[in-house]
Amino acid sequence: MSRPVTIVTGGSRGIGAATCVRLAADGHDLALGYVSNEAAAREVAAMVREAGGRCVTVRADTSQEADVERLFDTAAAELGPVSGLVNNAGVTGPLGRLANARTDDLRRVLDVNVLGYLLCCRRAARDMAALGGGAIVNISSAAATLGAPGDYVHYAASKAATDALTIGLSKELGQDRIRVNAVAPGIIDTDMHATMGDPDRPARAAAGIPLGRPGEASEIAAAVAWLLSPDASYTTGTVLRVSGGR
Ligand code: NAP
DSSP, rough: OOOOOOEETTSSSSHOOOOOOOHTTTTTTTEEEEESSSHHHHHHHHHHHHTTTOOOEOOOOOSHHHHHHHHHHHHHHHHHHHEEEEEOOOOOSSSSSSGGGGHHHHHHIIIIIIIIHHHHHHHHHHHHHTTTOOEEEEOOOOOOHHHOOOTOOOHHHHHHHHHHHHHHHHHGGGGEEEEEEEEOOOSSSSSSSOOOOOOHHHHHHHGGSSSSSSSHHHHHHHHHHHSGGGGTTTOSEEEEEESSTO
């Protein structure tokens, strides 16, 4: 049987990188999207190949329609028809109350986290319908239901949009045999916290998490891998919370 071809946006670091490596081990070939860190993308691609997968890396800002189209075109040209998408590339902007947020930061979060997910889902819907089926996993966040007051309510709002997108699109695409699900991570130990100016955030949050620790990127990758697998063949329109109980 041929290996499924899956696109992972933001595959160069964190949850996306762990997902690429896990999916390669599970038998996928990968198109790995990244926005700027080419060295990290190459490192992950090497790990994918080591795990037995083919891998193409594509610099693509998911908030840009032309970049998204090029990401999908390259994946299909280099690896074959795309049957999987992990919509993962996401940003938060600086931490703080909405009253102090800059418009440019709000716009960037919505452009990447909402418009970017929509552009990728739209192209996946077209390609997978033509192919006769497929699976999409959108990376949401526990923030979508917690609201993240004082930290980033705009980001939480963008993730609530991800949940609505997942539910609506699953109903639209069921007839095309395309499953659409989301994974909502809690606090996961990745670069994201340092990028938003608070590298110690995962360690500090541990006390408020029922399982007593932040999550590992590989624990999110495992949930994504299940949702993409035939074991999840009757699962669509669900938001799977993987948050240590938070
Ligand atoms: P991360 O470590 O900061 O990595 C972000 C990844 O996204 C990188 O590969 C980055 O590429 C890529 N990226 C950023 N902006 C992009 C854009 N405009 N176009 C394409 N790629 C872009 O983040 P993470 O913690 O793994 O988060 C991954 C996803 O999980 C996000 O959707 C995030 O909201 C969600 N999430 C994370 C947590 C957490 O605690 N970490 C919790 C809940 C949800 P470069 O390497 O090129 O910069």
